[in-house]
Amino acid sequence: MLKGLLLGVAGLAMTLTNAVPVFAQEVxxxxxxxxxxxxxxxTGRQVSAGAKAFIAAKGDTAGGKxxxxxxxxxxxxxxxxxxxxxxxxxxxxxxxxxxxxxxxLAMAVAPVATQAKIPTVVMAAGTAAITxxxxxxxxxxxxLPQYSVPVGTWASQNGIKKVVTLVSDYGPGVDAxxxxxxxxxxxxxxxxxxxxxxxxxxxxxxxLQRVRDAKPDAVFVFLPSxxxxxxxxxxxxxxxxxxxxxxIATGDVTDDDILNSMGKPxxxxxxxxxxxxxxxxxxxxxxxxAFEKANNKMRPNFMxxxxxxxxxxxxxxxxxTKGDASxxxxxxxxxxxxxxxxxxxxxxxxxxxDIIQNIYIREVKEVNGQLHNVEFQTFSALKDPEKAxxx
Amino acid sequence: MLTxxxxxxxxxxxxxxxxxxxxxxxxxxxxINLAHGAFAMTGGYxxxxxxxxxxxxxxxxxxxxxxxxxxxxxxxxxxxxxxLYRADHLDQVLFSIGIVFMAVAGADYxxxxxxxxxxxxxxxxxxMDVFGVGIGRYxxxxxxxxxxxxxxxxxxxxxxxxxSRLRAAVDDRRVAMGLGINVPVVFALTFAFGSGLAGLGxxxxxxxxxxxxxxxxxxxIYFLIVVSVGGTSTVSGPFLAxxxxxxxxxxxxxxxxxxxxxxxxxxxxxxxxxxxxxxxSRGAGR
Numbered sequence: 226m227l228k229g230l231l232l233g234v235a236g237l238a239m240t241l242t243n244a245v246p247v248f249a250q251e252v253x254x255x256x257x258x259x260x261x262x263x264x265x266x267x268t269g270r271q272v273s274a275g276a277k278a279f280i281a282a283k284g285d286t287a288g289g290k291x292x293x294x295x296x297x298x299x300x301x302x303x304x305x306x307x308x309x310x311x312x313x314x315x316x317x318x319x320x321x322x323x324x325x326x327x328x329x330l331a332m333a334v335a336p337v338a339t340q341a342k343i344p345t346v347v348m349a350a351g352t353a354a355i356t357x358x359x360x361x362x363x364x365x366x367x368x369l370p371q372y373s374v375p376v377g378t379w380a381s382q383n384g385i386k387k388v389v390t391l392v393s394d395y396g397p398g399v400d401a402x403x404x405x406x407x408x409x410x411x412x413x414x415x416x417x418x419x420x421x422x423x424x425x426x427x428x429x430x431x432x433l434q435r436v437r438d439a440k441p442d443a444v445f446v447f448l449p450s451x452x453x454x455x456x457x458x459x460x461x462x463x464x465x466x467x468x469x470x471x472x473i474a475t476g477d478v479t480d481d482d483i484l485n486s487m488g489k490p491x492x493x494x495x496x497x498x499x500x501x502x503x504x505x506x507x508x509x510x511x512x513x514x515a516f517e518k519a520n521n522k523m524r525p526n527f528m529x530x531x532x533x534x535x536x537x538x539x540x541x542x543x544x545x546t547k548g549d550a551s552x553x554x555x556x557x558x559x560x561x562x563x564x565x566x567x568x569x570x571x572x573x574x575x576x577x578x579d580i581i582q583n584i585y586i587r588e589v590k591e592v593n594g595q596l597h598n599v600e601f602q603t604f605s606a607l608k609d610p611e612k613a614x615x616x
Numbered sequence: 617m618l619t620x621x622x623x624x625x626x627x628x629x630x631x632x633x634x635x636x637x638x639x640x641x642x643x644x645x646x647x648i649n650l651a652h653g654a655f656a657m658t659g660g661y662x663x664x665x666x667x668x669x670x671x672x673x674x675x676x677x678x679x680x681x682x683x684x685x686x687x688x689x690x691x692x693x694x695x696x697x698x699x700l701y702r703a704d705h706l707d708q709v710l711f712s713i714g715i716v717f718m719a720v721a722g723a724d725y726x727x728x729x730x731x732x733x734x735x736x737x738x739x740x741x742x743x744m745d746v747f748g749v750g751i752g753r754y755x756x757x758x759x760x761x762x763x764x765x766x767x768x769x770x771x772x773x774x775x776x777x778x779x780s781r782l783r784a785a786v787d788d789r790r791v792a793m794g795l796g797i798n799v800p801v802v803f804a805l806t807f808a809f810g811s812g813l814a815g816l817g818x819x820x821x822x823x824x825x826x827x828x829x830x831x832x833x834x835x836x837i838y839f840l841i842v843v844s845v846g847g848t849s850t851v852s853g854p855f856l857a858x859x860x861x862x863x864x865x866x867x868x869x870x871x872x873x874x875x876x877x878x879x880x881x882x883x884x885x886x887x888x889x890x891x892x893x894x895x896x897s898r899g900a901g902r
Binding site for chain 1: 619620721728731735741829867
């Protein structure tokens with residue numbers, strides 16, 4: 226009770242102080258909520274660096290308004306994300322929310338976005354259902370179904386008949402398993418077994434042994450990026466590659482940020498994803514150069530591009546509304562936006578507010594002594610299949 | 617089948633090395649040290665830094681991880697822990713969990729939040745087939761080292777003069793001091809040794825369990841299961857408990873993947889109902 230009262234008073238004080246000074250140029254505050262500490266800190270680091278890279282490249286005004294970025298750390302805990310979102314909206318007068326490293330974190334904010342009519346840009350989380358949780362949510366990363374299906378297509382076209390799926394047992398993992406399986410079976414493939422690994426799992430040995438004993442042509446894997454590196458080592462150690470089992474995965478497993486530290490075992494892995502640091506385009510070249518310079522040689526990965534494009538979306542939408550950041554107007558402007566991102570051409574689906582983009586099939590190769598995801602096949606302008614099917 | 621058993625034993629051995637230091641502090645010194653995992657993590661990071669930044673051989677990293685963690689343990693014991701030996705258990709828990717959080721934040725600050733990877737020497741990676749059983753070389757290495765350590769530990773505690781002094785100091789601090797045993801020194805050395813073992817475990821575990829700043833929190837529960845199932849009065853108890861848990865965990869996840877993660881907890885509950893004081897207890901406490 227007392228706490229609520231205090232919050233109310235504080236909120237009032239804030240609105241008062243905000244109301245008094247009149248600047249020549251109005252400010253639009255963008256609240257970036259990310260896991261900057263804890264096990265998913267690398268997501269927060271990459272996304273925020275991507276967002277900052279955009280501001281550094283394109284200046285800090287859009288639609289005649291000054292853009293102010295407020296970065297907050299939720300530590301990867303959903304109730305924190307929600308509390309911070311409320312604080313940002315109520316106390317700080319934030320007009321746009323963005324960030325969200327994991328599905329549960331984005332889901333927790335959906336009610337806040339709906340009630341306060343705050344445009345919310347998901348920059349990392351990848352479960353398909355997120356954009357259905359509120360009409361004020363849009364997304365600039367990608368969805369698991371979106372980049373699992375092309376992997377299934379590729380596998381069926383390249384002589385892979387029998388696959389074991391191995392995914393982390395939570396939202397995105399289940400999404401990846403479901404859509405890969407669907408596509409692969411539709412093209413005549415066989416799923417020998419579907420293994421789910423608990424999210425907090427220390428040792429992959431039993432699961433990998435199970436895969437080995439099923440003797441498939443390939444194993445399809447989704448794991449959140451940090452865990453992927455550990456998996457890769459054990460995959461090699463268990464001799465699965467020698468047993469003729471090919472590793473195919475979503476791009477999360479061969480995250481560019483940590484790919485180099487995985488070493489030789491990663492070479493030859495086939496993945497599907499929306500961005501690779503080595504993507505060949507002038508936009509990406511400029512982006513990678515600026516990013517590495519600003520971040521002490523850290524490689525930009527797909528999350529950073531989600532952050533970069535999230536800012537691109539906010540800027541473009543504000544230009545379109547002439548600086549009006551109110552929920553309905555902003556979201557109307559978001560629908561159908563299109564621009565050229567470092568990852569290639571992207572647009573926002575007017576019906577689902579989700580991103581439409583190219584998905585690339587890549588192979589891990591050694592390029593100039595560095596490991597890279599090298600793109601070799603493109604599936605153009607894919608929508609999120611889950612929402613496309615629901616229609 | 618045998619491969620699963622082998623993997624389980626290797627995993628159990630690793631758990632034992634990680635947890636046996638905790639057995640020593642908890643069981644022998646009667647101190648609840650939840651920060652044990654932080655020492656293990658220190659050992660892991662020592663190895664990562666030495667190998668990846670300075671290119672030192674993995675074999676040298678193991679003793680270094682032991683020594684550095686042991687010294688760190690000694691320093692912390694002298695400066696912080698010793699004041700809490702007589703405090704009640706709640707204070708000890710609060711104090712040590714505070715250390716855990718500081719260690720997590722510190723590791724994140726200095727090393728970053730990502731998974732740390734080490735590249736093993738080639739002779740330790742890969743696997744070989746022995747009579748049709750696939751054996752990971754590194755896991756075999758782990759089993760050998762841990763078995764030797766377990767044996768040595770048991771001998772030190774039961775056969776050496778230091779071991780009997782330690783047991784005397786634990787049983788009755790006042791009488792032991794009256795007999796001229798320098799109890800603070802014995803405790804400090806024991807604590808340092810226990811921390812060192814954790815550091816070694818962390819170094820060896822980096823390859824199998826991974827290493828990131830949340831390591832101490834992630835594995836605290838496993839340490840506590842090993843110690844509570846094994847009981848704290850012997851070394852062999854936790855050893856068998858760790859074996860049992862390792863094999864049960866790996867086999868559970870292999871044969872019934874859907875409920876695999878629950879197997880060890882179910883096992884723990886059954887064990888604690890049947891033998892509330894651990895597998896090999898000397899009867900209800902002192």
